[in-house]
Each structure stands twice: as C-alpha cells, then as structure tokens.
Amino acid sequence: MFYGKVIGSVWATQKETGMDNLKLLVIQPMDFNGNEAGTPIIAADRIGAGVGERVIVSRGSPARTLFTDKMVPIDAMIVGIVDSFEVTKEAEEEAWKSRR
Incomplete structure (x- = not known):
C-alpha cells in the first residue's frame, strides 16, 4: 500500500x-512530508474520494481481491481516505536510512 x-x-x-x-x-x-514520491497512477475508487484528498492505495493482486464475485482488470484500488496521520521523526529517519 502507499499514501497519495x-x-x-x-x-x-x-x-x-x-x-x-x-x-x-x-x-x-x-511521502509523509507532503512531497511527491513517484509517478502518478490511475486507481479505481468505490469509496468516494475526491480531488485534493489524501488516500491509501492498494496495488497489485490485493487490489483485485476486493471483488470476491468476479475478476476485475485493475492494478490499484483506493482503500481509505486519510483524515490525519502521525509519524515520529525517529521512524521517518529510520525509513530513509533503510532506503539508502
């Protein structure tokens, strides 16, 4: 999943x-500092997100499992609208170190 x-x-x-x-x-x-973190993608939405909202997106086969009765050709699905989040400075620094 990712934040976007x-x-x-x-x-x-x-x-x-x-x-x-x-x-x-x-x-x-x-990223959690509000900076762009990759190339834009197209995602399916069943929960009613709108332009300007922050969302959680599931990608790949987990996104397809939301459709139990049929196979749907989607790669990304919005699974949540973010109201707020909290990330400690220490956790953010550790995440950056592990990416290098």
Whole structure:
C-alpha cells in the first residue's frame, strides 16, 4: 500500500466488464512530508474520494481481491481516505536510512 493525493479524474465511457460503476482517479504518491514520491497512477475508487484528498492505495493482486464475485482488470484500488496521520521523526529517519 502507499499514501497519495488525488490529483485528477479519468473518464472512460467504455470499460472492461466488471469495471462498470468504478470511478477512476489519478493519484500522486506522496511521502509523509507532503512531497511527491513517484509517478502518478490511475486507481479505481468505490469509496468516494475526491480531488485534493489524501488516500491509501492498494496495488497489485490485493487490489483485485476486493471483488470476491468476479475478476476485475485493475492494478490499484483506493482503500481509505486519510483524515490525519502521525509519524515520529525517529521512524521517518529510520525509513530513509533503510532506503539508502
């Protein structure tokens, strides 16, 4: 999963079977300091996120498991809208060290 910000919407009048009624949003991955942290992606949304909101996104096969009755060709799914978060300075520094 990753943390990101909704920066736009995608309109597609023709979609694969199983994707009807799925809203598609453009998500900019973010770090916990509010900086961009990667390339924007398109994610499916069933919970009602909107442009400007901070979200949690699940990627890959875990995103597909949210559809128990059918296989849906999605790679990313919004699974939460973030109200707030707290990250200690020590935890943030440890995360940066482990990435180097």
